[in-house]
Amino acid sequence: MSDDQLMDKTLKMYEARHGKPFTLVHWWRTLKNQPKWCAYVAQLAEKEKNKSMPIDIADDSGGECLIGRDAAKAQHNGKSKAEEVMDCIVLLGENVNKKVAVQQECKQEREKVTKAQLEITRLQLKTAKEHKEAWVLEVYNSLLRQDTSQMTKDMKANREKILAKMEHKLLGGDEEE
Structure with missing residues (x-):
């Protein structure tokens, strides 16, 4: 046609x-x-095709039947629960091990940083002491070069005391600190 x-x-x-x-x-x-429109017609034809398919109930090949409700519950509550718990325990153990490893790494890094900061502080202290000694030596030299002709006896005595203390500090050691 x-x-x-x-x-x-x-x-x-x-x-x-x-x-x-x-x-x-x-x-x-x-x-x-x-x-x-062609897609719509094809979709309608597919629906009609699916509707018209007969289902042959008598052709049951005797395959395995599905398990019953009680058997499914027993299986779910029994063996599968234990497996799930074991899997969760294994995952938890792995997570704990990873966390411990990360914490150990963090601790080592903190120790390295602390040691570095301690070394920096020690070097800064040493530098500060050297600057202080240089300053004291500079003051001592300026006192030694100071003109004493215009000074009174009291001023000269004070100057001598200061010079003696500075000499002791510079040459005699740091017992006072």
Whole structure:
């Protein structure tokens, strides 16, 4: 049967069913080959195909039956629970081991940083002491070069005491600190 003959037959069926002729023939010819419409028709055909498939209940091949509700509950609460618990324990153990390893690494890094900071502080203290000694030596030298001709006896005595203390500090050691 050709497309024109099929169309004529369909139009007669429509008129017989609805009592009036199909008036949208122009639009049908315009849209019938559009991809959207073809996909819709294919989807309808697939639904019809699935509806018409008969299910043969008598053709049961005697395969394994599904387990019952009570058996499924027993299986779920018994063996599978134990396996799940064991899996969780293994995962927990692995996580704990990873966490301990990370904490050990962090502890080692903190110790390295602490040692480095301690060394830096020790070097800064040494530098500060050297600067202090240099400053004291500079003050001592300036006191030694100071002109004493204009000083009174009390001023000279104070100067001598200060010089003696500085000499003791510079030459005699750091017992006072």
